[in-house]
Amino acid sequence: MDQFAVKVFVRLRPSVLDPAGEATKSASIKLGAEGIKSLRIGKMIEVKIEGNGENEVREKVDLLCDRLFANTVIEDYEYSLEKL
């Protein structure tokens, strides 16, 4: 069995308003940071997972992302995978 470190990024779809991102953007500007054009907040999920090769692990991670980590009505996801 191979072990992989997976980093999943879950983001609100561009069409979904992100009020927390807007509030953070406003605070960033108050802090004095210049040039901020947009700021959106997502989630990062780190998983260590075992499987027989990358393809099998990808299948598992796709299922996790699609059914649990992200709600695809409002969110997109992508992930990176590193063999340990």
Next chain:
Amino acid sequence: MDNFTVGVVVFPGSNCDRDVSWALEGCLDIRTKYLWHESSDLSDVDAIVLPGGFSYGDYLRCGAIARFSPLINALDEFVKSGKRVLGICNGFQILTESGFLPGALVTNKNLNFICDDVELEIVSSKGGWFNNGDEKQTIKLPIAHGEGRYHCDSDTLKKLVDNELIALRYKNNPNGSSFDIAGITNEKGNVLGLMPHPERACDEIIGGTDGLFTLKSLILK
């Protein structure tokens, strides 16, 4: 209807389960039974309420973890059999997460947790959940949520409108919901999800009785 029993689902983090039970038993004389989320035996209840609260601490997303409970798995057959399911607030979030109702509920536009009474327009009485007679098409119910902004894509919205699945709309949209949506039903009409709390409006002494009709309609066939 003497033995009609409404199951009130209890998740870790539910906090309106007792309010729902009290409103049904105390105000309407309808028998209730608490259903622990790990139970999948729904054979002795005739309708189900998914109450408000913060199931599983709202971890990941509101309702996202509850969706995988044995009880929600068993709900599919229950709904298909035509029995009635009412999801209030977190219950509505669970119904969208688990795909019984379309769309999703996201953080309020103004980021506030809003606790208020709101005026609602009854758009459709599909399923008989609301009294949409000529004499009364507006009701007042309390809301209490931080993530109640209904969101769906334009195709879904069109389907909701065309099939008369929008049950309630806010008169003064407090949270930024698409199309002012506060509550929707499934196509069959036996599943209703709404952000306002009808169980908190069942006695004049606590400010109104506009929630009685919806809770009473749980016993409709």
